[in-house]
Amino acid sequence: MPSLGKSLVRGLKKVSKPVFSQTRDVTQRKERGLHPVSELRRFHLLVCCFFCSVCVSLTYAFDLFTTQFRRQFNLTSSDLTIISTVGLVFCYFTIPYTFIFESCGPFSLFWLCGISAAIGGFGLTGVFRGQIPGNTATITVFYAFLSSASGLLDTSYVSTLVEVFPRNRGPVVCLAKVMTGLGSSVLAAMSDTFFVGSISGFIYFLTALVMVVCIWASLVIVLPPYIVNWWRRQDKTQVEVTALRSMSTYYERKFVPVPRLAIGYTVVLLLLVFFTIEAPVMAYVSNISRGGRMAVGAITVVLTLCIFLMLLPFRALGGMNDSDPELEKLEDSYAATHAKEIGVEGDLVQLDDFGQEREAGKEDGVETMEPIHNTKGIDTSSQSEDAAGKHSRQDPRYTGTIKDYLLSIDTWLIMLLFVFYGCMGTIVMFNSSTISIALSGHERSTQLSALYTAFLGVGSSVGRIAFGLFEAYVQHQDPENRKILVTMALPFSPTLAFLAGLSLLLLPGSTVLLPFILVYLEEGVFAGINALIFPCLFESNHNFLYNLSFFVQMCAIISFNLGMFGRNIDMQQRRLGIPMDLECNVKVCVQMPLIVATVLAFCGIFVALAIHIRYAAFVRRSRGHLRSQGASGSDPLAGTALTEGEPEESKVRTA
Numbered sequence: 001m002p003s004l005g006k007s008l009v010r011g012l013k014k015v016s017k018p019v020f021s022q023t024r025d026v027t028q029r030k031e032r033g034l035h036p037v038s039e040l041r042r043f044h045l046l047v048c049c050f051f052c053s054v055c056v057s058l059t060y061a062f063d064l065f066t067t068q069f070r071r072q073f074n075l076t077s078s079d080l081t082i083i084s085t086v087g088l089v090f091c092y093f094t095i096p097y098t099f100i101f102e103s104c105g106p107f108s109l110f111w112l113c114g115i116s117a118a119i120g121g122f123g124l125t126g127v128f129r130g131q132i133p134g135n136t137a138t139i140t141v142f143y144a145f146l147s148s149a150s151g152l153l154d155t156s157y158v159s160t161l162v163e164v165f166p167r168n169r170g171p172v173v174c175l176a177k178v179m180t181g182l183g184s185s186v187l188a189a190m191s192d193t194f195f196v197g198s199i200s201g202f203i204y205f206l207t208a209l210v211m212v213v214c215i216w217a218s219l220v221i222v223l224p225p226y227i228v229n230w231w232r233r234q235d236k237t238q239v240e241v242t243a244l245r246s247m248s249t250y251y252e253r254k255f256v257p258v259p260r261l262a263i264g265y266t267v268v269l270l271l272l273v274f275f276t277i278e279a280p281v282m283a284y285v286s287n288i289s290r291g292g293r294m295a296v297g298a299i300t301v302v303l304t305l306c307i308f309l310m311l312l313p314f315r316a317l318g319g320m321n322d323s324d325p326e327l328e329k330l331e332d333s334y335a336a337t338h339a340k341e342i343g344v345e346g347d348l349v350q351l352d353d354f355g356q357e358r359e360a361g362k363e364d365g366v367e368t369m370e371p372i373h374n375t376k377g378i379d380t381s382s383q384s385e386d387a388a389g390k391h392s393r394q395d396p397r398y399t400g401t402i403k404d405y406l407l408s409i410d411t412w413l414i415m416l417l418f419v420f421y422g423c424m425g426t427i428v429m430f431n432s433s434t435i436s437i438a439l440s441g442h443e444r445s446t447q448l449s450a451l452y453t454a455f456l457g458v459g460s461s462v463g464r465i466a467f468g469l470f471e472a473y474v475q476h477q478d479p480e481n482r483k484i485l486v487t488m489a490l491p492f493s494p495t496l497a498f499l500a501g502l503s504l505l506l507l508p509g510s511t512v513l514l515p516f517i518l519v520y521l522e523e524g525v526f527a528g529i530n531a532l533i534f535p536c537l538f539e540s541n542h543n544f545l546y547n548l549s550f551f552v553q554m555c556a557i558i559s560f561n562l563g564m565f566g567r568n569i570d571m572q573q574r575r576l577g578i579p580m581d582l583e584c585n586v587k588v589c590v591q592m593p594l595i596v597a598t599v600l601a602f603c604g605i606f607v608a609l610a611i612h613i614r615y616a617a618f619v620r621r622s623r624g625h626l627r628s629q630g631a632s633g634s635d636p637l638a639g640t641a642l643t644e645g646e647p648e649e650s651k652v653r654t655a
Contacts, residue, residue, distance in 0.1 A: 039319025057183030081566035087147035092554035114214035120145025121207025174468020181460025193297030257318025283451035396622035420604030439509035463524020494604030496522035501598025
């Protein structure tokens, strides 16, 4: 059986090699004297991640269906809470998929995501069209499939993106993640223009979009060569594995072309401005003609597709013909030029399958091929220790295995922070209609629901962009004398959640949109923090930590959304004598959950401060340790520093 398995793996790798070869493109670029990292390929991946992010926001589109769900199938508030909670549980329970991602990469996950979206989308459409019985159970099952696709898509593309752009992960990741929030505005605009009065048609469109994007992503979104997982190690020699891992140096030092990135942010800003104007107009102007609505939808589509402008093959945009840094070194050194023929010790120099120069020698009677241009001080023996040495601008990070991270106080402080200020976001994001009716005293129209969903996209997008730019600012400081750390942004989200909670409790119900916008902004910052905090503070196992945070959020959703919010609504409606098939329009129905969420957000401020204080102390100790090693004449890049309160195996290096 083991030999059969190996033969199957070998056959699959042989069939897929023309599409997924990690060596072909590198070798071709080396032969042409170009930089091994192709910026056009990286930005093609970024554009695909941009549309993956749009598809992830389909969970937020649930609010667009709330009114029709209730009317068509006579659902209660508790039923809607059950549907949204179960869906979010499937969305966030992604830890089992970590083992697939770590061993085989994201390819199979994208196909699994497409299948899940197809089942959920076609099933929900059948429910709306009367082909499948419409009740709480069937709607919950199919919505869970859609939500599962959303969670899988998110964890797969984000975990890949942070590895492909390690030098500029902040602005790049947040450019993609911004569409998770702004995508809800895109979907709201599409629903209110092309699919007016046709919920089933809109769900068909969502399903087709997710399936197409998943197939596209499976071909484009690939882990960088220096991450050698189980699948890539098959049929490769140790020399080939070392050559792949040595590519980390190129990725760690490669700065993205700023003009291309600027195009992406320009498109996002145009979308923000457009939706800020479009959402109120579409919500409150009742006599818009069909032609006007179609024009709004067309503008939405055109602006979204403008992201492809980042891929224009113009030299002025940068990244077209970057020269190979190794060739530049050779041209600067006469001795290095002769090294192409004879090594330092007279060993023959050859090109390997990756286009890298290696000298042939013997060690213990065994022929070896060693790279002759390795950067001194950089260890490429494992993906968790890949570093760019002295050229890195990354602050010291916690290192260790998954077990070390699970035993770390810092890991669980971050998870506790997510729970504390995630409570407010969970309650408001997925029960905005119920809260709005309870605080204002009257039912929310379909147009007003679209307005709320649109502002959700705008607010959360601003939050994501703000945190991404903050992380970029931190990275551009002098790494030897950096005063601002990325953890300084952590108290911002719980502060916003606390202010939003006070506003919901104290302001009149007619002003409910203002605190909602604060929550949307807080959720945007939270999304940026969730995607970037683990690569910024921890050196390895980013996908596991990201999925662990999803699991913690899933537990919070069950506790707060279903256990606290849903049951409290039912209890208050029975106490007030309000029929269960009607929305509760009394403030007391939502008052207790909002008070709990506000108190937890306030506690989250102090948890965030504790995380920052611990990390700042860790950075000071690590920098002092490295400076002392440098002063003693040893290589500072090889130094390590133990983390206070961490397992003894957990050390730090600058990556």
